[in-house]
Amino acid sequence: MIRHTVTFRLKHHAGSKAEGxxxxxxxxxxxxxxxxxxxxxxQTSKKNMYHFGLSMEFSSTQDYQSYNEHPYHVHFVxxxxxxxxxxxxxxxxxxxxx
Amino acid sequence: MIRHTVTFRLKHHAGSKAEGxxxxxxxxxxxxxxxxxxxxxxQTSKKNMYHFGLSMEFSSTQDYQSYNEHPYHVHFVxxxxxxxxxxxxxxxxxxxxx
Numbered sequence: 001m002i003r004h005t006v007t008f009r010l011k012h013h014a015g016s017k018a019e020g021x022x023x024x025x026x027x028x029x030x031x032x033x034x035x036x037x038x039x040x041x042x043q044t045s046k047k048n049m050y051h052f053g054l055s056m057e058f059s060s061t062q063d064y065q066s067y068n069e070h071p072y073h074v075h076f077v078x079x080x081x082x083x084x085x086x087x088x089x090x091x092x093x094x095x096x097x098x
Numbered sequence: 099m100i101r102h103t104v105t106f107r108l109k110h111h112a113g114s115k116a117e118g119x120x121x122x123x124x125x126x127x128x129x130x131x132x133x134x135x136x137x138x139x140x141q142t143s144k145k146n147m148y149h150f151g152l153s154m155e156f157s158s159t160q161d162y163q164s165y166n167e168h169p170y171h172v173h174f175v176x177x178x179x180x181x182x183x184x185x186x187x188x189x190x191x192x193x194x195x196x
Contacts, residue, residue: 002142003139007189023194039191039193040193040194040195041101041191041192041193041194042191042192042193042194043189043190043191044100044190044191044192045188045189045190047187047188048187048188048189050189052194053189053191055191089145089146089187090143090145090146091105091141091143091146091148091151092141092142092143093137093139093140093141093142093151093153094139094140094142095137095138095139095140096121096138096139096140096150097138
């Protein structure tokens with residue numbers, strides 16, 4: 001199991017329609033066939049700069065690769081992520097004792 | 099639900115006994131009564147500097163506070179975390195639509 005996570009902040013104002021539109025589009029990543037256990041979060045720690053988080057799991061590196069190459073993901077990164085996200089950090093987790 | 103996560107790297111060499119000892123001590127945080135769904139991970143993305151991750155969930159901010167103040171957590175931070183961790187980032191997640 002690979003848990004792919006990303007924490008980020010948007011260029012949009014908090015509570016704006018543009019923020020809601022972005023989060024709605026991000027939620028549609030859950031429909032990509034190899035994505036399991038998709039979750040969307042607010043990031044609430046004051047110890048960092050990020051406001052949101054996404055988490056999803058893949059059964060294998062092949063499934064993760066399929067997600068990366070999926071047309072909706074590629075389109076989302078190009079048309080929404082790059083123009084609308086100001087800061088982000090990706091973290092990928094695999095069980096420690098596997 | 100609050101998912102408290104931390105990603106980190108250690109001062110120890112990869113695969114060393116000191117690394118294993120630290121991870122074993124970290125695993126005992128799972129026994130603190132308010133901790134749910136404790137997980138320990140390797141961080142495998144090449145896009146950041148971190149090597150490990152811990153994730154745990156709390157039912158409420160009170161439960162999170164009880165964990166922070168628990169003697170084992172306080173002792174672990176003082177005697178293991180501060181001397182042995184070189185870099186870390188805490189991220190706390192709460193469901194987006196709650």
